[in-house]
Amino acid sequence: MIHWQVIIPLILFLVIIFLIGMWANKHVMQSDSFLQEYFLGGRQMGGFLLAMTMMATYGSASSFIGGPGVAYNTGLGWVLLSMAQLPAGYYVLMVLGKKFAIIARKYKAITLIDFLRERYQSNFVVIVSALSIIIFLFSSMAAQWIGGARLIESLTGLHYTTALFIFAIVVLVYVIVGGFRAVALTDAVQGSVMFLGSVILLIGTIIAGGGVSNIMADLVAENPKLVSPFGADGSLTPLYVSTFWILIGIGVIGLPQIAVRAMSYKNSASMHSAIIIGTIALGTVMFGMHLTGVFARPVLPGVEIGDKVMPLLTLKVLPPFLAGVVLAAPMAAIMSTVNALLILVSSTIVKDIYLNFIKPQANDHEIKKLSFFVTTLIGAAVVIVALKPPDLLVWLNLFSFGGLESVFVWPVVLGLYWKKGNKYGAVSSMLVGLISYILIYEKWKTTFLGMHTVTTSIILSLITYVTISLMTHHRFKNFKHII
Amino acid sequence: MNDKRYKIAHREALIGIALVIINFAIWFGFAYGLGSGDPKKYSYVFGFPAWFFYSCIAGTIFMIILLIIVIKFFFKDVSFDTEEDGDER
Numbered sequence: 001m002i003h004w005q006v007i008i009p010l011i012l013f014l015v016i017i018f019l020i021g022m023w024a025n026k027h028v029m030q031s032d033s034f035l036q037e038y039f040l041g042g043r044q045m046g047g048f049l050l051a052m053t054m055m056a057t058y059g060s061a062s063s064f065i066g067g068p069g070v071a072y073n074t075g076l077g078w079v080l081l082s083m084a085q086l087p088a089g090y091y092v093l094m095v096l097g098k099k100f101a102i103i104a105r106k107y108k109a110i111t112l113i114d115f116l117r118e119r120y121q122s123n124f125v126v127i128v129s130a131l132s133i134i135i136f137l138f139s140s141m142a143a144q145w146i147g148g149a150r151l152i153e154s155l156t157g158l159h160y161t162t163a164l165f166i167f168a169i170v171v172l173v174y175v176i177v178g179g180f181r182a183v184a185l186t187d188a189v190q191g192s193v194m195f196l197g198s199v200i201l202l203i204g205t206i207i208a209g210g211g212v213s214n215i216m217a218d219l220v221a222e223n224p225k226l227v228s229p230f231g232a233d234g235s236l237t238p239l240y241v242s243t244f245w246i247l248i249g250i251g252v253i254g255l256p257q258i259a260v261r262a263m264s265y266k267n268s269a270s271m272h273s274a275i276i277i278g279t280i281a282l283g284t285v286m287f288g289m290h291l292t293g294v295f296a297r298p299v300l301p302g303v304e305i306g307d308k309v310m311p312l313l314t315l316k317v318l319p320p321f322l323a324g325v326v327l328a329a330p331m332a333a334i335m336s337t338v339n340a341l342l343i344l345v346s347s348t349i350v351k352d353i354y355l356n357f358i359k360p361q362a363n364d365h366e367i368k369k370l371s372f373f374v375t376t377l378i379g380a381a382v383v384i385v386a387l388k389p390p391d392l393l394v395w396l397n398l399f400s401f402g403g404l405e406s407v408f409v410w411p412v413v414l415g416l417y418w419k420k421g422n423k424y425g426a427v428s429s430m431l432v433g434l435i436s437y438i439l440i441y442e443k444w445k446t447t448f449l450g451m452h453t454v455t456t457s458i459i460l461s462l463i464t465y466v467t468i469s470l471m472t473h474h475r476f477k478n479f480k481h482i483i
Numbered sequence: 484m485n486d487k488r489y490k491i492a493h494r495e496a497l498i499g500i501a502l503v504i505i506n507f508a509i510w511f512g513f514a515y516g517l518g519s520g521d522p523k524k525y526s527y528v529f530g531f532p533a534w535f536f537y538s539c540i541a542g543t544i545f546m547i548i549l550l551i552i553v554i555k556f557f558f559k560d561v562s563f564d565t566e567e568d569g570d571e572r
Binding site for chain 1: 503515554
């Protein structure tokens with residue numbers, strides 16, 4: 001059952017990732033500003049690193065495992081939907097852009113919440129933000145973790161618990177010792193593996209299917225709707241698909257793990273090249289993986305569990321060694337998402353809660369000890385939760401991305417560009433966004449009035465932010481803005 | 484207060500929004516413009532249904548070329564140092 005040729009590239013991959021973490025630890029130990037180094041990599045990222053860490057953080061288990069599985073059953077319409085993610089490659093960096101980079105430096109912000117705290121001067125904003133980040137990202141981290149362990153389990157035949165521990169130990173060690181720099185550097189390796197893996201698998205699948213025209217003919221013969229933008233069952237209506245764009249196009253700015261990267265780069269040249277490299281990489285991975293999922297249908301008919309399409313296809317169409325390289329890609333995608341979330345949740349607890357409310361005068365040595373400790377503790381907690389995931393966690397993970405987007409998008413974007421925005425507007429729009437999203441999602445799942453659920457709550461939170469800010473604007477006449 | 488760099492930053496943010504609208508128009512327009520008919524009667528380009536080719540393949544390549552042009556000609560280098568404006572907090 002165990003294919004060594006498949007497993008060797010995987011082990012090699014884990015070893016490289018591990019070594020990078022050790023190397024990054026030198027920077028952490030030598031840095032004269034521990035917080036900035038550990039949680040932001042010293043604001044030193046260049047273009048390639050920035051592009052890769054954005055892409056790899058954004059691309060998760062769903063891009064490599066879940067997504068292709070859905071595409072397998074839905075057809076080309078799902079590839080269309082996945083290409084809505086292309087703007088994520090340039091939009092965040094352009095819209096938050098230089099203004100965010102400049103202001104983050106003026107505020108000396110290390111976390112997204114630092115920015116919000118300085119901008120709105122409100123502890124309540126800090127608390128609501130910190131709680132949303134901790135609760136939602138903890139649960140989505142656990143979900144990714146479970147995905148990673150299941151993947152190792154299915155590839156190697158190891159028991160789930162053993163697989164979980166292998167996965168956890170590798171990720172935890174390099175994140176704990178190396179901090180954000182290790183996260184970004186490993187993201188560069190992981191992003192490259194994701195890029196290569198998706199290209200290799202797409203080519204392999206096209207060859208196995210006898211060319212594009214041949215595959216299309218097979219799909220049409222089975223169900224012509226598989227090649228239409230409406231999807232196999234006609235559920236992808238223009239209204240749904242266009243509002244789905246909002247989740248990606250506008251909303252992705254609101255994801256803290258993405259936004260924090262928009263203040264971590266070195267200079268404007270890195271941002272410029274990251275936009276181009278990131279968009280190419282993201283476009284290739286999303287297009288490649290989802291199209292592969294569709295093409296898998298005639299090549300490997302009758303797969304019943306969507307999540308198994310990608311691993312089974314890889315083992316079928318590629319020679320063992322290449323299969324190992326390609327199967328490292330979903331692992332890379334999962335790790336690069338998990339590591340970003342881990343360091344972010346840790347920074348929220350250490351910087352935004354402990355240093356803000358509990359002990360602002362802590363010295364560098366204490367902060368260092370605390371940061372290692374908190375990161376370890378969160379990591380261990382995720383592992384324990386992943387051993388036997390409680391229902392609450394599964395439930396929370398369902399709306400972690402949409403929820404975070406509804407909470408953060410307007411307070412961040414309008415806080416950056418609109419002087420009249422204030423703390424009352426920010427807090428009320430965060431709460432409205434969060435609560436409306438959970439309520440609508442609970443009742444109508446992902447489709448509300450034919451639109452993607454996130455649309456409604458993003459619109460509601462926008463209206464709230466603007467109305468409340470205008471109504472309370474007179475109280476802030478003497479507020480000294482630097483935006 | 485007014486930081487001179489903000490003017491550049493604001494312009495670039497607006498360019499970002501314009502690009503996203505163009506991207507959406509191409510992606511959505513070709514997909515449902517060409518793909519709404521009977522799937523059995525689709526025309527094909529390089530083996531792909533025409534809507535898919537223009538929306539997801541040619542559209543993506545076009546956006547990447549557009550991005551390269553925009554970055555090269557419209558995006559300016561600015562320094563991120565805080566000293567520049569003399570408003571060190």
